[in-house]
Amino acid sequence: MSKGMLIVVSGPSGCGKGTILAEILKDDKFFYSISATTRAPRPGEVDGVNYFFLSKDKFEDLIKEDGMLEYASYCENYYGTPRKPVEDMREKGKHVILEIEVQGAMKIKEKCPDAVFLFILPPSLKELHRRLNKRGTEAEDVIEKRLNEAAGEIGQAYKYDYAVINGDLDAAVQDVRSIIRAEELKTENSKNNIDEVLENA
Numbered sequence: 798m799s800k801g802m803l804i805v806v807s808g809p810s811g812c813g814k815g816t817i818l819a820e821i822l823k824d825d826k827f828f829y830s831i832s833a834t835t836r837a838p839r840p841g842e843v844d845g846v847n848y849f850f851l852s853k854d855k856f857e858d859l860i861k862e863d864g865m866l867e868y869a870s871y872c873e874n875y876y877g878t879p880r881k882p883v884e885d886m887r888e889k890g891k892h893v894i895l896e897i898e899v900q901g902a903m904k905i906k907e908k909c910p911d912a913v914f915l916f917i918l919p920p921s922l923k924e925l926h927r928r929l930n931k932r933g934t935e936a937e938d939v940i941e942k943r944l945n946e947a948a949g950e951i952g953q954a955y956k957y958d959y960a961v962i963n964g965d966l967d968a969a970v971q972d973v974r975s976i977i978r979a980e981e982l983k984t985e986n987s988k989n990n991i992d993e994v995l996e997n998a
């Protein structure tokens with residue numbers, strides 16, 4: 798069995814990456830890495846499902862113990878990827894998906910150069926503003942902060958391997974599936990399959 802891939806997905810808040818990933822994750826060959834954060838839960842968010850909601854002290858303890866594969870500070874809160882589940886699931890052959898912001902993604906690029914980097918974009922900044930307002934989970938000042946952050950983030954899309962524009966949801970999901978399939982079929986990731994062909998003489 799081959800080791801699972803590490804798939805890093807970024808995109809500004811409101812670009813629809815959560816909705817796209819919910820579709821992708823219906824296939825159980827994927828494992829979604831649940832991040833830790835110090836931000837407060839939004840209505841409906843559940844500890845251990847959406848995030849592990851931690852105090853700042855607890856988060857800093859985990860950093861000290863080298864329990865985080867990466868972490869970053871974003872809009873005045875810590876966000877980080879607990880290391881162990883990622884490593885265990887990849888060993889089990891699952892493709893692990895990290896939904897993280899750009900600073901953290903760049904740390905992963907240094908540590909795991911074989912990861913696949915995918916950036917999700919909204920069709921325009923205007924549409925992003927509209928979606929954030931419609932979602933209604935953030936106050937107007939938080940939306941402003943996130944929009945300011947978004948332009949800078951989108952400018953960094955060039956650091957990723959792939960850019961998917963989420964205008965139409967079905968098309969965006971199909972694009973992500975195609976990218977993952979192409980990555981699976983790379984010769985370096987298909988070594989076991991190639992060997993199997995040779996063994997069955």
Ligand code: 5GP
Binds near residue numbers: 877897
């Ligand atoms: P939100 O507060 O909207 O849930 O997340 C804010 C940003 O933090 C999003 O861009 C999200 O992808 C990112 N994020 C979530 N978890 C992590 C993580 O574990 N590490 C890093 N670096 N960013 C994360």
